[in-house]
Amino acid sequence: MIKKLLLIALMCCSTFAFAQKDGDAKISLGVRGYNYIELPQLFNQVKDHQFINTKFNSYIIKFNDGLFSYRLNGNYINKSLQFDNNCTGCDLTSGKVKDYAFKAGFEKNFSYTGIQPYFAFDLGYRSTEFNGRGFQAERVPSAVDFRKRGITVTPVLGIKISPIKELSIFAESNMEFFYAFGKERSTADGADQPTNSHKFKKGEFLLNPVAVGVQFHFR
Template sequence: MKQGLRSLLLVSLFALNAHSQSNSTYSVGFNAFSYLQLPRIADQDPLKYITSKFNGGIFKIDDRQINYRLSGRFLNQSLDFKSDCTNCNLVNGKVTDYAIKLGFEKNLNYSKVRPYFAFDIGYRYNRFKGLRNFIDLQRTTALTDQMEAIKSGFTLGPTMGLRITPIEQISIFAEGSLELYLSHLRTQTVAQNTAAQSIETAENKKEFLFTPVTVGLQIHLGSRN
């Protein structure tokens, strides 16, 4: 009895894998939802995460062994937060962040529920522009600076994901990634007073940025037949 059940299970798994072999030659997709960590701004909490919807897409050339992928992301939204310092605040700011990456993807099996590993390299640009308020001991605004911080540079890192293919032409995916961001930072602050003193600094930065989850949809096109 046990031997028969084992044989039936093996046959079922084989049939599932065989049915799930992709015949598509390329895929296009989009990110429906992301929960991600942005590059650090000034004295911002380095664990700051934001949510973003419909912020990117992917084009993938499908292969039996290794898939090649080109992905991009763009977001432009308001960002308000308190920094770590005891007497300052960043408010009423807007962040623009985009990246374009090229990489590969390796499927770990060929079933309808398919885990995969990916590695991407590319370019990332991040710009924050807003007002920095310095708060005195009486908890009132003593000074306000206008601040612009721009980072641009090289990004690389691994991704682990899971893709579910209910029908051959459509897949739903969820993935998480860890990114090493090597950037050049340029910061300009302008005091909002009669002197309007401007200060500009520049330095190189290294950050590890975590995107716990990105969920999206892929459509498989073309045929090898």
């Protein structure tokens, strides 16, 4: 019985020591290999068309003081996009979207077990731009462009596993609030066609269900 208790105690100590390895790291560098995210709304884009998949477009650096990790995040998206505008099947819009963000915040582990859930909170700046073509039924096609820039507030929940002390695999999810000032513009094809322009300010919640990546730890 005593041997069993000693064995259990030893296993607990080993698990705790292993869990501390990530906490002992002074600097961590990471990349999100896969993201499923909701882009900020473009024009009157149909809601379910805002979700996209991205790979290796988001990076993170963390500085650890033993209690908290202080995070710097950056991501960049540049890809072709096609979506329904105003309503499903109504107006087709296609072109290229460019979206980037820079964020700073903190991260705190919930426990010191072998599997570590964590909470993070980030503040930052985001910019979204779109240039393309709009096609409406019974109307002349038009050149369209859109941009908005503003601040973002992002609480994050995640979990990480460290198979070795120099490496962690993590998955996280967040709900981002984005408040932006923007402008949209459209010009119908043909000579002497007027340009319609509209400025706006808007807040929106963006659900980013999953991001999966790896972090490398340096002491």
